[in-house]
Amino acid sequence: MNTFKKVILIDDDQINNFVCETIIKSEKFADTVVSYEWAEDALANLKKSAEDAPEEFPELIFLDINMPGMDGWRFLEEYRKLPENITSKCSLFMLSSAVDREDIICAKGHAEVKDFFSKPLSPEILSIIREDFVS
Template identity: 70%
Template sequence: MYSFRRVVLIDDDSVNNFVCESMIKSENFAAEVVSFEWAEDALNYLKTSATLPDQFPDLIFLDINMPSMDGWRFIEEFSAMPEKITKDCNLFMLSSAVDRRDVIMAKGHHKVKDFFSKPLSTEILNIIKEEYAF
């Protein structure tokens, strides 16, 4: 039994995406994992998914430092999407950022459920399952 239907990973590091995807699958955390190296591509996917609510992800893992569009800009765009679509999607920052201001900003943002430091671990997945799984 999976804890979530669909998880989206957004990180410009393809190796990190592969490792996260493998862990999520091996832990039966989600039935489907979709990875993006570009935040813009993830937004396009989400906008398309918004027309089919059962296709919208239950959870997003988002990196902060990415080229072109960083995690903060992604959150601005995500926040502009209709609340009825995004309200059941849990957004988590998963980053190697060590700037304390980023952690404080992430934890204080109303769309961000929590901030976790890379790498993704079984412990992080268990914390999320206990708090947010349906």
């Protein structure tokens, strides 16, 4: 049985999204995986889901930091504006190639961010999430 019903990936790297989707599916981590290369598109769909179909809101989000247009930090600012009764049921993790200590500290300083992981996504990271963040 899969751990989550729906997981979203927000990363401008199409190849990374493909690799992440493959790992998530092979590890039976989620029933559905949806990738967005633009944070703006992800946010628009999350807003629509929160308003029209809260049951479709993802249970987990992997968010990159450095993206063109809306970066991960700006996404978090907008994500905070979504209804808390919906977002509280979603675990958000930063998944980034950024190794800047300040980025890691900043990410962990956001209440919405459960943890920060360095790319690439791996079965070990999914295992950590299962063990530490699934009740």
